[in-house]
Amino acid sequence: MVELFARLTPMRWIVGIAALLAIAVSVWQLESERRGIVIAPVPGTGATPATVYRLKDAPPAPVVIVSHGFAGSRQLMQAWSLTLARAGYAAVAFDYEGHGRNPVPMSGDLDSPEGTALLLMAETRRVTDAALAQPWADGRVAILGHSMGSYIAIREARDDPRIAATIGIAAANDSITATEPPNLLMINGEWETRLATDPLEALQLADPSAQLGDTVGDPATGTGRRALLAPDVEHIGVIWSPTALRETRAWLDATFGRTSGGPVVEIGGWIALLLVGIVALAWPLARMRGQTEAPRPAPLPRRRFLIVALLPAVAVPLILAPFRTQFLPVLVADYLAVHFALYGAMVLALLAWWGEVRWAGWREIGRILALAALVALYTIGVFGFAMDRYVTSFYPIPIRGLIIAAMAVGAVPYMLSDALMVEGGRAPVWRSLVSRGAFLASLGIATALDFHRLFFLLLILPIILIFYLLFGTMGGWIGRATNRPAGVGLGLGLFLAWALGVTFPMFQAV
Numbered sequence: 001m002v003e004l005f006a007r008l009t010p011m012r013w014i015v016g017i018a019a020l021l022a023i024a025v026s027v028w029q030l031e032s033e034r035r036g037i038v039i040a041p042v043p044g045t046g047a048t049p050a051t052v053y054r055l056k057d058a059p060p061a062p063v064v065i066v067s068h069g070f071a072g073s074r075q076l077m078q079a080w081s082l083t084l085a086r087a088g089y090a091a092v093a094f095d096y097e098g099h100g101r102n103p104v105p106m107s108g109d110l111d112s113p114e115g116t117a118l119l120l121m122a123e124t125r126r127v128t129d130a131a132l133a134q135p136w137a138d139g140r141v142a143i144l145g146h147s148m149g150s151y152i153a154i155r156e157a158r159d160d161p162r163i164a165a166t167i168g169i170a171a172a173n174d175s176i177t178a179t180e181p182p183n184l185l186m187i188n189g190e191w192e193t194r195l196a197t198d199p200l201e202a203l204q205l206a207d208p209s210a211q212l213g214d215t216v217g218d219p220a221t222g223t224g225r226r227a228l229l230a231p232d233v234e235h236i237g238v239i240w241s242p243t244a245l246r247e248t249r250a251w252l253d254a255t256f257g258r259t260s261g262g263p264v265v266e267i268g269g270w271i272a273l274l275l276v277g278i279v280a281l282a283w284p285l286a287r288m289r290g291q292t293e294a295p296r297p298a299p300l301p302r303r304r305f306l307i308v309a310l311l312p313a314v315a316v317p318l319i320l321a322p323f324r325t326q327f328l329p330v331l332v333a334d335y336l337a338v339h340f341a342l343y344g345a346m347v348l349a350l351l352a353w354w355g356e357v358r359w360a361g362w363r364e365i366g367r368i369l370a371l372a373a374l375v376a377l378y379t380i381g382v383f384g385f386a387m388d389r390y391v392t393s394f395y396p397i398p399i400r401g402l403i404i405a406a407m408a409v410g411a412v413p414y415m416l417s418d419a420l421m422v423e424g425g426r427a428p429v430w431r432s433l434v435s436r437g438a439f440l441a442s443l444g445i446a447t448a449l450d451f452h453r454l455f456f457l458l459l460i461l462p463i464i465l466i467f468y469l470l471f472g473t474m475g476g477w478i479g480r481a482t483n484r485p486a487g488v489g490l491g492l493g494l495f496l497a498w499a500l501g502v503t504f505p506m507f508q509a510v
Contacts, residue, residue, distance in 0.1 A: 375491025425476025
């Protein structure tokens with residue numbers, strides 16, 4: 001053990017200690033926001049997983065139904081659930097069909113307002129019925145939704161006369177009139193693009209002269225309208241915006257004649273610090289394994305590198321364009337798995353053709369697999385635990401295990417090829433940018449060739465970019481410390497398959 005710690009330079013000691021402190025402080029702060037709050041399942045919701053957040057030993061209170069957006073989950077909305085619980089409300093968050101730990105896939109017609117939306121509205125009403133039947137509910141109810149959840153919430157509030165107030169977060173100006181839904185508060189991020197003008201447009205339906213920040217009507221009588229932009233946030237960041245949380249709490253208080261004080265739950269910064277701390281800790285941990293005797297291969301010549309990087313980017317989407325991949329009950333995941341697999345196989349074949357992939361012997365293969373297991377354990381176990389508890393659902397229900405396995409068939413060879421192309425983090429920066437940029441461009445080409453079917457790939461591109469930034473950096477640290485890029489690629493491939501397998505919404509056409 002002493003020898004392991006002796007391998008760390010003073011700078012790695014400093015980074016390691018700072019990372020551990022960041023993790024400890026973040027966990028302390030995040031857990032403190034949960035103290036005194038009852039977080040328990042809501043019975044009677046059928047297959048829909050639902051959770052109530054409420055103050056311990058509090059009297060019956062108004063219920064606020066909290067609905068997440070596309071590819072989200074109950075955990076993603078914890079800032080709202082905890083803030084409302086601390087204000088004395090009973091916040092009920094749930095996983096929509098196809099999301100989080102809900103075992104029922106989404107179904108219906110995604111392109112039709114009378115398709116999938118109606119099924120999700122029916123699910124929302126089942127959760128509302130179950131919540132209002134509980135002893136901690138006083139019979140009054142409001143609804144809050146983010147993005148896709150706001151679309152469902154607004155439409156459900158128009159149809160369900162029990163709902164006294166509606167809060168649309170990152171919402172579109174759809175299904176809104178001058179009077180419906182009742183008591184509407186719309187909050188979008190200041191850095192939203194397409195949706196930045198929707199709150200004002202919705203407000204001016206009731207009063208053409210109204211401006212952002214104005215209140216039209218009276219929320220106490222059910223006629224209220226208010227719209228604003230949360231500063232310095234975009235479509236996702238608005239989920240943790242203190243401004244949005246305070247405005248929501250005040251709007252509900254005005255609706256139900258209550259008074260809430262004190263700070264709102266500001267956990268966005270602590271979540272970011274925790275995840276950065278976990279990633280940063282990998283830098284000193286990688287060196288504790290020690291520099292290995294595995295030789296560093298000679299870099300691939302520039303001309304060959306460009307061929308290997310660019311040829312699959314063009315060829316793979318063209319090869320796959322005529323085929324319809326529909327073997328997984330998940331939106332575009334089956335296509336992505338095949339794209340990963342073919343892309344990785346083509347890169348590995350080209351590298352093998354030029355002698356860049358060689359049999360290393362059973363002993364070295366064992367070391368590569370051991371390193372891959374450590375990388376997968378750290379990313380899925382440590383980083384994944386933090387994600388599941390504080391950010392979004394990350395540990396799968398059984399049916400998602402099959403999806404993860406299918407994704408791994410593609411993600412593992414792709415990440416193996418990626419690690420070899422960037423030489424385990426030793427390649428010049430331009431090579432990393434070209435190699436990974438070519439893959440993102442390849443997905444863009446595939447989407448352009450079949451936009452209607454593969455539109456949701458556009459939502460995945462930012463996720464893969466963040467994966468490159470965070471875990472590509474982590475992989476570089478480990479690869480440089482061990483001289484085993486294959487082990488890094490295999491481990492990160494398993495993690496990528498896991499991350500995509502648990503976040504893709506499940507969908508089954510009927």
